[in-house]
Amino acid sequence: MRVRSLRKSSRAGDAEGSSDRLSGPARLDRRTKRLCGRLEPVDIAVIDHVDLDRVAADSLVATGVKAVVNASKSISGRYPNLGPQVLVENGITLIDEVGEEIFDKVRDGKRISIEGDKVYLGEEVVAQGRRETADSVNADMDSAREGLSVQLEAFAANTMEYLKRERDLLLDGVGVPEVRTKFNGRHCLIVIRGYNYKEDIDVLRPYIREFKPVLIGVDGGADALLEAGYTPDMIVGDMDSVSDDALRCGAEVVVHAYADGRAPGMERTDKLGVSATPFPAAATSEDIAMLLADEKGSELIVAVGTHVTLVEFLDKGRGGMASTFLTRLRVGGKLVDAKGVSRLYRQNVSFSALLLLIVSALAAMATAVAISAVGRSFIDVLADWWDGLIFQIQRLF
Known part of the structure; x- marks a missing residue:
């Protein structure tokens, strides 16, 4: 820096x-x-x-x-x-x-x-x-x-074509590689360096602290996690926008490969001396991260910076976004957008409410001391000490 x-x-x-x-x-x-x-x-x-x-x-x-x-x-x-x-x-x-x-x-x-x-x-x-x-x-x-209808028709056609090619992966998880990261029964937080990712990570800090989810950075999302002070457990992507430092941080690396098995990202990890596992699929990198987490038994998948609305799907402007729509159908009720989680965990405690809480706690402690035998004895000792202090001061003058 x-x-x-x-x-x-x-x-x-x-x-x-x-x-x-x-x-x-x-x-x-x-x-x-x-x-x-x-x-x-x-x-x-x-x-x-x-x-x-x-x-x-x-x-x-x-x-x-x-x-x-x-x-x-x-x-x-x-x-x-x-x-x-x-x-x-x-x-x-x-x-x-x-x-x-x-x-x-x-x-x-x-x-x-x-x-x-x-x-x-x-x-x-x-x-x-x-x-x-x-x-x-x-x-x-x-x-x-005015051209949205044409794009919707093309999007639907791409979706059907993807379903034909990847139905085994979508329906049965065929092709998902074995990984060492443990997902079963845990939450998973997938970070894509997309829409409002910094704000979403910031408001998710209480959630991360409480649930300790598996942290997956999709390409540059790994750098986003490191910038926020977290170390990713896994990095998924074609390795074209993630830094060398992120790849060397100790996270497990899964390289997104083409459907025919070619994986240009493996060349980069090999040069860095980082072991990596290929994942051949026609889907986008964020999709294979979700499919992997789902197939390995993740209980809940929280997504940061992903595409949610129809306009956002079309805004990417490529046929591969058809996989994103089907992946969300496959993952189903496990997937939660970060904005929804952040609203549940947003802390809006006002200063006046906090001050009132502190005053109430002090009053309760004072009452407990005053009515108990030990408390009264302590007050008597404190009163004697105070009287002695005042007497010593008066003697000086």
């Missing part, structure tokens, strides 16, 4: 700009999730993300960048994705649909400027797109809502 702070301080003067022109080092990556790991507040993020989803937008906001340049359409019109709205509401400049050529014209770390809807390298215009505003985003969202 100290090194990162020094880097921020040393580069704080790199970014200049006003309401008319904004400048800073360009950081480019076609994978938004990977790019967020190296962004600084002075940077301008250059991405290639069709239908920017809310999780990616939240990650960009968390880095503190002042501008995002997207080579693709942030809202294509297929469905009302939430990412652009998040960026605009947080005051981040969004230049949309500038074209893939920007990745050829601008090198990573090179200083660029934004003025209006144009991107400059020095004084040369290297890209031009559409500068998004709250009004333009709202208009695009309204148009996108």
Whole structure:
């Protein structure tokens, strides 16, 4: 953390700009999730993300960048994705649909400027797109809502296709690997670095302290647990967004593999010298974490940062989300969203109520002392001591 702070301080003067022109080092990556790991507040993020989803937008906001340049359409019109709205509401400049050529014209770390809807390298215009505003985003969202019916049909078709491929896993748990972590009869807390995960972990502290659930971090969710002061019992995912430190923390590692058995994440764990177990499945990483916990006998599964509403399902914008819907049917009544648990365990004791409790306890103790024989003797001894103290003080004067 100290090194990162020094880097921020040393580069704080790199970014200049006003309401008319904004400048800073360009950081480019076609994978938004990977790019967020190296962004600084002075940077301008250059991405290639069709239908920017809310999780990616939240990650960009968390880095503190002042501008995002997207080579693709942030809202294509297929469905009302939430990412652009998040960026605009947080005051981040969004230049949309500038074209893939920007990745050829601008090198990573090179200083660029934004003025209006144009991107400059020095004084040369290297890209031009559409500068998004709250009004333009709202208009695009309204148009996108008209395409929801088409997306629902595609979602239903993907769901049926997934059911055909993975029915043995969903119905009978065939393919779930053997693990050393003990789930039977215990609660399980699965953390995905998704919607409002920090707030949910914070309000779940009383629950974690009381029930001591099995802690599973899904990819970057393992880092979220470590940042909150907890050590994960297990890390599940394709290992593309979890840190080396998290992988070395001692947690059991389960690598999400493709249905055909290929597991690119195993290469990374092998290089780190971390033993890992592959889990081949067509589902998402958060889904296989839930399926594993359910199959191994977990009594209750609490999910942090997962997808709950239909809009959140569609917001991910990929066919794999069909597995999420079916996984929730498979897990059934065991699954509880963190927000529900946090409401049950939220502590709202006011200061006045706490003060009244303390005064009542002191009054009860004083009454008990006054009416008991031992208490009266103690009061007599205390009175004699006080009289002696006063007498000694009077003698001095």
